[in-house]
Each structure stands twice: as structure tokens, then as C-alpha cells.
Amino acid sequence: MYGTARGEWRTTRQRAAVLGALRACDGFVSAQALHAALAADGVAVGLTTVYRTLRLLESAGHVDVVRDGDGERLYRPRPDGGHRHYAVCRECGLSLAVDSEEVEQWVARTVRLIGFRAVDHTVELTGVCGDCHRPADRRTDP
Amino acid sequence: MYGTARGEWRTTRQRAAVLGALRACDGFVSAQALHAALAADGVAVGLTTVYRTLRLLESAGHVDVVRDGDGERLYRPRPDGGHRHYAVCRECGLSLAVDSEEVEQWVARTVRLIGFRAVDHTVELTGVCGDCHRPADRRTDP
DNA sequence: GTATGTGCAAACGATTTGCAGACTG
DNA sequence: CAGTCTGCAAATCGTTTGCACATAC
Numbered sequence: 001m002y003g004t005a006r007g008e009w010r011t012t013r014q015r016a017a018v019l020g021a022l023r024a025c026d027g028f029v030s031a032q033a034l035h036a037a038l039a040a041d042g043v044a045v046g047l048t049t050v051y052r053t054l055r056l057l058e059s060a061g062h063v064d065v066v067r068d069g070d071g072e073r074l075y076r077p078r079p080d081g082g083h084r085h086y087a088v089c090r091e092c093g094l095s096l097a098v099d100s101e102e103v104e105q106w107v108a109r110t111v112r113l114i115g116f117r118a119v120d121h122t123v124e125l126t127g128v129c130g131d132c133h134r135p136a137d138r139r140t141d142p
Numbered sequence: 143m144y145g146t147a148r149g150e151w152r153t154t155r156q157r158a159a160v161l162g163a164l165r166a167c168d169g170f171v172s173a174q175a176l177h178a179a180l181a182a183d184g185v186a187v188g189l190t191t192v193y194r195t196l197r198l199l200e201s202a203g204h205v206d207v208v209r210d211g212d213g214e215r216l217y218r219p220r221p222d223g224g225h226r227h228y229a230v231c232r233e234c235g236l237s238l239a240v241d242s243e244e245v246e247q248w249v250a251r252t253v254r255l256i257g258f259r260a261v262d263h264t265v266e267l268t269g270v271c272g273d274c275h276r277p278a279d280r281r282t283d284p
Numbered sequence: 285g286t287a288t289g290t291g292c293a294a295a296c297g298a299t300t301t302g303c304a305g306a307c308t309g
Numbered sequence: 310c311a312g313t314c315t316g317c318a319a320a321t322c323g324t325t326t327g328c329a330c331a332t333a334c
Contacts, residue, residue: 010288010333032323046291051324071213071298072323087258098252106244107267114238116229119269125249127261152308152313174298188316193299213323214298 027095028074089129169237170216231271
């Protein structure tokens with residue numbers, strides 16, 4: 001494989017910082033946002049290093065990754081063992097883990113049905129959360 | 143402006159070509175691939191124009207759009223009225239529309255449950271199709 | 285001490301945009 | 310004709326890489 005599970009990374013100030021900042025976030029963050037947050041926190045870490053660390057975490061399976069509307073990668077520390085799916089608010093960025101047991105089963109069944117193998121699935125919900133669509137706000141009301 | 147739903151586009155050689163090439167494709171194609179296909183077909187259309195036409199089609203709802211693993215946009219003419227979900231083979235690009243009634247319902251229910259509004263959902267399956275994982279091929283066998 | 289990690293700046297690749305000229309209606 | 314559309318080249322933007330230096334073990 002790709003050096004994924006080597007568990008041999010050196011412990012550096014930068015990596016600790018990135019990991020810490022990532023954990024300190026509620027929802028998904030982009031590499032750039034993370035870098036900015038670190039900088040704002042007075043921690044100097046190169047953008048390059050943020051990207052590299054995030055990629056490392058990704059291949060080690062320590063983070064979940066989604067893509068926002070522009071194809072930008074958003075990272076989130078993985079809660080526990082398995083992967084999850086989220087509903088992300090496009091106004092405030094709030095992300096809610098949703099129960100997707102049913103979807104998982106549907107995926108498994110569908111995969112079997114169509115004869116695909118090594119299937120990856122993406123299930124993303126993006127909308128406007130309860131806090132963000134208060135009366136004053138609505139400008140989208142079909 | 144974005145001239146989205148104006149229905150006033152001029153009929154040009156380039157647009158017809160792009161639309162034709164798009165329709166001639168089985169599965170999803172990237173703008174670049176489409177441009178290359180057109181060129182290979184002897185039809186000269188600027189890459190810019192391909193992008194612009196595709197964006198037009200997208201906002202008019204005439205194509206479905208997914209993102210491949212690298213965040214590249216892939217387009218496909220929309221089969222009929224509603225939107226569909228697909229399983230895409232990452233080896234040969236084959237795309238299969240899958241029955242996602244269950245998922246749609248789960249989405250609706252979940253959305254109601256968490257109080258989100260104006261929710262968009264993405265459900266993508268990527269794997270290796272039956273034709274591509276013939277015995278000779280397997281190098282991923284967990 | 286040596287293999288790794290870091291940071292800067294430059295490279296990248298997909299997509300978008302400015303602008304002058306070509307074309308549709 | 311006037312308003313669009315096209316295409317080239319240049320600009321963006323997120324992300325990756327080359328390379329010399331710093332650091333962990």
C-alpha cells in the first residue's frame with residue numbers, strides 16, 4: 001500500500017498543532033481554514049505542512065473527508081471506528097452526524113445487485129440548519 | 143448575469159457539437175474529455191466554450207454532475223425529469239443508474255428529523271464493475 | 285549522525301475571465 | 310445592425326512538489 005499504516009511518524013510541533021487544531025473544530029474544516037486558525041492562534045505552521053499532515057491523517061484513516069460545493073476538501077477527525085455521514089449547513093457550517101444505517105444497508109444491497117466490487121460510497125446532505133433559517137432570513141422559499 | 147432559465151440561447155455550431163458529443167457518451171465525461179473527443183472528431187471547439195456550455199446546461203438542469211475522486215466535474219445528459227444516482231466504475235468509467243427510492247425516502251425523513259431546509263443530497267457509489275474485476279485483474283483482495 | 289519533516293517558492297491542473305473579433309437572429 | 314458567442318491567453322484557486330535547511334530519534 002501507500003505507507004498508510006506504518007505508524008512511524010515523527011512527533012513534531014507542527015503535527016501536534018495541526019491535529020490539535022483539527023480536534024478543536026466542531027465540524028469540517030478546509031486545510032486553508034485550519035492553517036488560518038493556527039496562525040490566528042499564534043502557531044506558525046506552513047500551509048504545506050498542514051496539507052501534508054492532513055493527507056497523512058487521511059490515508060491513515062484518522063479523518064473523514066468531504067468536498068464542499070467547489071470541490072474543496074474538508075476534513076474532520078473521525079469520531080470512532082467506522083465512517084459516518086453528515087448533514088452540513090451551508091450557512092453556518094454546522095455539521096450533524098446522521099444515522100445512516102439504512103443507507104449503509106441499501107448501499108450493500110445495491111452493490112451486490114449490480115455486481116460492483118470495492119465500492120466506496122458518498123452520502124452528503126447540505127442544507128440550511130434550524131438556526132439559520134429563522135423567519136428573518138428566508139430568501140429561498142420554493 | 144447568469145442567464146440561467148431564460149431559454150434564449152443562440153444556436154451555434156459549437157453548442158450543438160458539445161451537446162451532441164455529450165449525448166454520444168455512455169457515462170459521465172469531464173469537460174476536458176469532451177473537448178478532446180470533439181477535437182478527435184475533427185470538430186474544433188474551444189475548451190472555454192465547452193466549459194461555458196456545460197455550465198449553461200448544468201444551470202438549466204439538462205445535465206447531472208458528479209465529482210470524481212480528484213474533484214473533477216463529470217457531466218452526463220439527464221435521462222428524464224427527476225435526478226438519479228449512479229454507480230460509477232473507476233476502471234472503465236461505466237455508470238449505472240441505481241434505484242435510490244429508499245435513499246430518497248431516508249433523506250426526506252432525516253431532513254425532517256434534524257430540521258434542515260433546502261436540502262441537497264449527494265449519493266455516489268464508486269467501485270469496480272463486473273467486467274473490470276475479472277480474475278486476471280484483482281490486485282486488491284482484502 | 286541520518287533519516288525525516290519543514291517551509292518557501294515555483295509548479296500544477298482544472299476552471300474562469302478579459303477582451304477583440306466572429307456570428308446569430 | 311446589435312446583442313451574443315467564441316477563443317485565445319492570462320488569471321484564479323486549491324493543492325502538490327523541488328529543494329535546502331532544521332529536527333527527531
